[in-house]
Amino acid sequence: MLRPEDFLKNKEKICVVGLGYVGLPLAVLLGKKFAVTGYDISSQRVKELESGYDRTREISRESLKSTSVKFTDNAEEIAECKVIIITVPTPIDEHNAPDLYPIKSATHTVGKHMSTKSVVVYESTVYPGLTEEICIPILEQESGLQWKSDFHVGYSPERVNPGDKEHTIDKIKKVVAGDSTEITEFLAALYGAVITAGIHKAPDIKTAEAAKVIENTQRDLNIALINELSIIFNKMGIDTIEVLNAAATKWNFLRFEPGLVGGHCIGVDPYYLTFKAQNIGYHPEVILAGRRINDNMSKHVAENTVKSLIKAGKAVKGSKVLMLGLTFKENISDIRNTKLADTYKELREYGIEVCLTDPHAYRDEVKHEYSIDLVDDYRTHAPYDAIIFAVRHKQFTDELTLSDFKKLSNGETPILIDIKGAYSREEAIHNGFIYWRL
Numbered sequence: 522m523l524r525p526e527d528f529l530k531n532k533e534k535i536c537v538v539g540l541g542y543v544g545l546p547l548a549v550l551l552g553k554k555f556a557v558t559g560y561d562i563s564s565q566r567v568k569e570l571e572s573g574y575d576r577t578r579e580i581s582r583e584s585l586k587s588t589s590v591k592f593t594d595n596a597e598e599i600a601e602c603k604v605i606i607i608t609v610p611t612p613i614d615e616h617n618a619p620d621l622y623p624i625k626s627a628t629h630t631v632g633k634h635m636s637t638k639s640v641v642v643y644e645s646t647v648y649p650g651l652t653e654e655i656c657i658p659i660l661e662q663e664s665g666l667q668w669k670s671d672f673h674v675g676y677s678p679e680r681v682n683p684g685d686k687e688h689t690i691d692k693i694k695k696v697v698a699g700d701s702t703e704i705t706e707f708l709a710a711l712y713g714a715v716i717t718a719g720i721h722k723a724p725d726i727k728t729a730e731a732a733k734v735i736e737n738t739q740r741d742l743n744i745a746l747i748n749e750l751s752i753i754f755n756k757m758g759i760d761t762i763e764v765l766n767a768a769a770t771k772w773n774f775l776r777f778e779p780g781l782v783g784g785h786c787i788g789v790d791p792y793y794l795t796f797k798a799q800n801i802g803y804h805p806e807v808i809l810a811g812r813r814i815n816d817n818m819s820k821h822v823a824e825n826t827v828k829s830l831i832k833a834g835k836a837v838k839g840s841k842v843l844m845l846g847l848t849f850k851e852n853i854s855d856i857r858n859t860k861l862a863d864t865y866k867e868l869r870e871y872g873i874e875v876c877l878t879d880p881h882a883y884r885d886e887v888k889h890e891y892s893i894d895l896v897d898d899y900r901t902h903a904p905y906d907a908i909i910f911a912v913r914h915k916q917f918t919d920e921l922t923l924s925d926f927k928k929l930s931n932g933e934t935p936i937l938i939d940i941k942g943a944y945s946r947e948e949a950i951h952n953g954f955i956y957w958r959l
Contacts, residue, residue, distance in 0.1 A: 846912025
């Protein structure tokens, strides 16, 4: 049986598999107390981290230079570690079904190199039962070892919030579950050495998996409700933000904002739960309804941009629109599952020329993922028939005023589509704008 003190004394090592938005911060945090190997299949990623550069901008150069974590793309080094934490992404495919390739591939790799008495921990978001039904058989097959006899498995859902420098992983309570009481206690002690917010011990792996997947499902449904209300209020000529301001004066009103739901969690996790529900013979109604509403919001934004152009007396086909921002949230470079790409494509289908700029997104990633060419100096492409304020990046909010938007606009009637509600509706209308927001 492994003992936490052996890891604290560096007699045993920990390996973190997958050095993305989740794995890298976890590896660096664990590296403060333990001997840690960070493994990633990307040689380029490993080279960047060794040089002190994190393209996700989650870990500073100083932290990377001072960390004790050993970064590697050599899978054989996994064999030197007794605790192996898998943090690879779990996306969905074009049919909104779980894409299990990354987690299966990582599990095959770990299984080939793990040794007896190892504990394999999954942090990737999955549906309840996936760890035991899919991952453990692969580990047994590849290693030739027997579960619970030769090795153990645990689950500890990641709770990383990219770009959030306040709620870092050490300050968020960690849920842990093992395949036995002993493994749960072991993982609680191991994570507890670096997580200052405390540990919650789930009774079993399926419960921990379910807890993770409903965290974002709940947020998805709440945002879907507000998005549907914003559609209704928009048709009634009522400002949604003002409605929320009024309703929020009651102590028990839960305030959620309308918006485009993208990223690697909220827009993805519910499909893992609905996939499993349908497999066991239950068709989820509420969850999928929320997903349909949120997935349609990018088209809703595009349609109202077109309506605003028509209202201003401008020709839709051939018009030029500036879109400020592409990443799924502010002040990060993450473009995974961003619904703004759908808005961009929808506008293009109307024959609109869209100039898209984002100071955080990487040009090569955007081109590869969405076949979109980012514009660097959007001012040289002015004037624009409409401007879409899409992401509340600090560079935009610090530098751009309504006066700037007016200078960038074409004609006497500037149009501002303020998805984030970052500007005053009254001030915009007073300054002659056709103004629309969710």
